Amino acid sequence: MFITHGHLDHIGGIPYVIDRIGYPPIFTRRLTAIMIKKRQEEFPHLKPLDIHEVEKEDTIKAGNTRVRFFSVTHTIPDAMGIIIETPYGDLVFTGDLKLDHVDGVPTAEEEKEFAIFKDRKILFLAADSTNVEKAGFSIPESTVKKNMDEIIATTPGRLIIGTFSSQLERLMRMVEQAEKVGRKVLVEGRSMKVNLEIVRHLGLLKVNDKTFIGAESLESLPDSKVLILATGAQGDEFAALMRIAVKTHKHVKIKKNDTIVLSSSIVPGNERSVQKLKDNLSRQGARIIHRDQMDVHASGHANRDETFWIHQKINPRFFMPLHGYHYMLRVHADIAKACGRQENEIVVPDNGAVIEIQDEGQKIVRLKEMAPNSLRLVDGFAIGDMQEVVIRDRTVLAAEGMFVIIATVNPKTGRLRKSPDIISRGFVYLRESQDLLQQARIIIKKTIEDTTKGMQPVNFDYVKNNVTDAVARFLFEKTNKRPIVIPVVLGV
């Protein structure tokens, strides 16, 4: 297993699949290896991983192929692409990447890195499609750095920066700048703390211990000497920034004249929670800077013109777009066509697709069989595909509520001992629904006694099913809702 970089969407699944695929050796670079090991600690029931750290210059022999690596620009150190050498040409996987550039001209380092493909026969390319729909070149991280450096140096009061813990390069640059201008850094958010500790441990981030402070030192420092780095720029309920915004954070309270930078994009679907975050912060007098006002965030994925450049540099015989919604894969396929690929030289895959290059590198085909690729549901400690019933019940409970019937039946006569008890949760408010309950009781009584008439002994499962059907039908007619109906029928 070769891992290109340490982002959770690339390493997060390892603990859930590694035992199902027989613990193959894992090859990756230093930082990624440590992040994988760190995560593995949360899964003590698994066997230790067989991780091999590789460096860019290394070559791994695997059967009659050799695997090599190349550096790519992304948002985390040690990101790399993978080259598999075969007798018919190289297979190239970019992993996540963008290009470092100045006004749409890739830097000399990028030119140098991509020159390795120049005189080689590249049989196949699989590349990142995340942002291929966006025009031009992505904002270079150097622009973001320039702006963040300025903000950290010149903001008069306290500065709070919300970003993703995965933006590790940016976090490192911000800590360095804070140290340079004499701001102390408080890190709020577990994933951010862990990631920064790892890069410090590896010597990738060299700053003084004293640059970091604990929450208890906040009040003893002048506001202009404080930088708080916080997770939760997406408005997630339990992350640091949201807790600060809704005043449930233990140590950090918003002050008038605080400046808050949201150094992040809004992940689709999070628009409302991010708005709530901004509303809550600004209500308390904070000034907010976000990406619509200034380049304080850049994505780690290549836009259209960068992608075009990458295709031209690698110039593969066959192409397969990776990473992105199916639509993005199609857009990426069009870019490959614009670079000269023919329709039959491109495969747009689905998850689990098995692609084969045949006839000594003359033909690319998608096989009929699929690799296992179903979703693994993680619910508390339970992991597996068999939880669908649980989730279905939970969805119904959330949308419609539940209606519990408790009836005691005389097993000899089949008649009710007393009027049935009813419990309702999340369905109707019982006190205001006396009519409905009264009618429900009559239906329950009638259904049970009609069913048990002449039945000896009483078949309780059969009775329960009939009660469920009758009550569910009645409740739907009266309320247009389908709560989960749970009958408890006791023979006493």
Ligand SMILES: [Zn+2]
């Ligand atoms: Zn990534």
